[in-house]
Amino acid sequence: MQLTPRYGAQPVITLDGPPAAIAGPLIRQRRRLATALASFTDEQWSHPSRCAGWSNRDVIVHLDSTNTFWSMSIAAGVHGEPTRFLATFDPVASPAQLVAGSGDVSTGEVLARFVASTDALVGLCSSLDHAGWSAAAEAPPGHVSVSAVAHHALWDSWVHERDVLVPLGLAPEPEADEVAACLRYVAALGPALALNRGAAGSGVLAIDATGPDVVVVVDIGEEVVVRAGAAGAPTVELRLAGDAVELLEALSVRRPLTQLIPADSVWMLRGLSDTFDVAPD
Incomplete structure (x- = not known):
């Protein structure tokens, strides 16, 4: 399904907190993955993700x-x-075409290119000041802050890191700040994608997660606003509770949610699965 980004001055996703705080988790995760890949055997490179x-x-x-x-x-x-x-980007077909077109590039070259692009991204993020982190830039939901772009970049790579390492029995130990940032972002991403496609719903989604402890409140209206909250905060349309990594993987369409979702709140969680044409478990 082709994306429908929201461009312009009014971002569809707004995240509270210091904009630059995402730099540390993003840089750590990228470096960790590059280090893990450096020791891969041919069999590990070819293993199904x-x-x-x-x-x-x-x-x-x-x-x-x-x-x-x-x-x-x-x-x-x-x-x-x-x-x-990204106005004409299909998040299923476009990446598949790029991967299919990569040809017979060796795994050594694949790793070298990944390390080089990682270094470039890390260097750029390390150079940003407050104004830079607050500037508008493009991510799949549309024009959002650079900080929100970095949140999307961290979430995407964090999930794909596990796509690679979990089947090999090498799942990394979860870092609390990475999990919190990814959970906050993906909780907003689904509703934002739904709004961009014309959903008319509104409401409040709350997440009370443990291991690490993360409390997220997502206000959904004409845009999606993510803020910190207190555990058990009242007046919400949908509350998700449980292990933080399991919730993060469920919202990222990597495992089923274990709690029953009221029919009138399902739309809050389907934005990502609908965009990727994946049937939610």
Whole structure:
């Protein structure tokens, strides 16, 4: 399904908190994945990932391309010229075509390219000041802050890191700040994608997660606003509770949600699965 980004001055996703706080988790996760890949055997590179039809090599080819996009998008946004490249992007077909077109590039070259694009993204993020983190740039939901772009970049890579490592029995130990940032973002992403496609719903989604403890409140109206909350906050249409990593993977369409969702709140959670044409479990 083709994306329907919201461009312009009113972002569809707004995240509370210091904009630059995402830098540390993003940089750590990228470095950790590059280090893990450096010791891969040929068998590990060719092993099936959790992404249907993709080997681990294919996932890293994809992540190399996204690294390049994030760097381009952030740089353009910081210079006051946010891009609009994703207006015709299909998040299923376009990455598949890119991976299929990667040819017979060796795994050594795949790794070298990924490390180089990682270094470029890390260097760019390390150079940003408050104004840079607050500038508007492009992500799949549309024009959002550079900080929100970095949240999307972290979430996407965090999930794909597990797509590669979990089947190998090498799942990384969860880092609390990475899990919290990813959970906050993906909780907003689904409703934002739904709004961009014309959903008319509104309401409040709350997440009370443990291991690490993360409390998220997502206000959904004409846009999606994410803020910290107190556990058990009242007056919400939907509350999700449970293990933080399990909730994060469920919202990322990697495992089923274990709690019953009221029919009138299902739309809050279907934005991502509908966009990727994945039937929710």
